[in-house]
Amino acid sequence: MKINRNNYEAWFIDYLEGNLDETRVDDFIEFLQQNPDLKEELSLFETVSATPEEMTFSKKEKLYKEKYDAEKEFEYAAVARLEGDISPEENIEFERYLSVHPEKQKVVGLFEKTKLQPDKSVVFSKKNKLYHYSAGRTILLWTSRVAAVLVVAVAIYTFIDRSPGRLNFINQVAVVENESPKKEIAREVKEVPVKKEKKEVPEGKETTPVKPAAKKAEPKPEPAKSLRENSKGRLGSDDLALLQIREEAPAELEKVAASLLVEQPEVALAVMNIAYTEQQETVYEERLLADVVREKTGIGNLSVNKIKKAGLSLVSSLSNDKFNYETNEEGEITEINYDSRLLAFSIPTKNEGAGE
């Protein structure tokens, strides 16, 4: 394109920047000669040259970036530090970075909060389904289960027996009352006839007081039939003595009732002894065999806690898992639960409190 007054500006810029093609230089010079006003305009351009000033940006520090300014690098280092997976050199650098950027401490704090803590209140409640036992142990288990059930039954019986117990005691007192006076009466009855026989002998001799003797002989068999009839029918000194004996009887009988309670636990202990007798038999046979049996059956580890567990397991299986118990990590029973459609309850045991 040839230079003219419409496009000369582009030619001028090319000329000033040294980009004007050599083939066009002649045309350019010719054009300037023909248009002196534009030649003068070109000379004005030549004087304009912007020279850069010596200026510096004073806040470059804020613009510099470090490795940990990159979010990913920082997060990676924070997680590695939390996991104990950071190298000592990186850790020093990271600490230095944090000291310079205290605002980043908050982010580190957030990472530290992501460390999960197990909720120890969550426990597996069906441990009793997981336990397994050897054959010998199973026999022992069932023995201990039966023992445990017996203990529970005796305990329940004891509790139930206490409330209506007073009535029972009264009945027992009545029975004993009847027995003891009877013996005494029998003795006295025997004595009385002796006396009467003695009396009869002289009576026979005298012959005159036969009628009163016969009258005395008639009531003699009566006391043997019934005490009440005797007491009602007679008012003699012998009868009064009998009445006094009856009043003393209840005090003694209360002690008899107390001794019955003592005998009940002995019944349960007798069942426990069966398990030990088996062990003793093996001891007599051969000591080494006894050790083997002891290890395999776990008799040596028999404890109250295991008996409890055995009893509870049996109750649990009988109740279709409505009745459950929970144990802690040491195997101690911490809670007993019952859950049915009508009723649900949970009883923490003493072990839990002691453990915590």
Add this chain to the structure above:
Amino acid sequence: MTVSEYNQSVDLFSDRVYRFVLKSIRDIHKAEDIVQDSYEKLWKNAENVSFEKVKPYLFTTAYHTMIDLIRKEKKSLYSEDLKLPDEGRENNYSDLGEILKEAVDRLPEIQRMVLLLRDYEGYSYEEIGELTNLNESQVKVYIYRARVFLKKYIGNIEMVV
């Protein structure tokens, strides 16, 4: 492993395995079943498992049972579609534990399980790798991603507070 050692392992580890499984799949009945299955497998294999290896055996079994279960239910194990809470959302939580619990529930299963093994049981990357059949760097990445997500989740809620 003897019978008494097996029973001891019930006392020692069943709660821990149960917590891990329950927290991972959030279903009480399935968690109980998985714990029972794991112990059943251990019992069947008791002769070949030494007492020292019982714990990793149980966790490995439970982990793989869970993975199978999740696959059956056609859930995505590795979903990265994590949704953070809205920043303007009302804070209804009483403490950090609640926020963290919700955040953990939102993690993809694989990340959650790996993180639980790390935090609950203190397993190393290498041990987790052995339990889960993942390589160590994969484990590292899952833990890293999980922590970053949890941090962001907590951070968003705390900003509102």
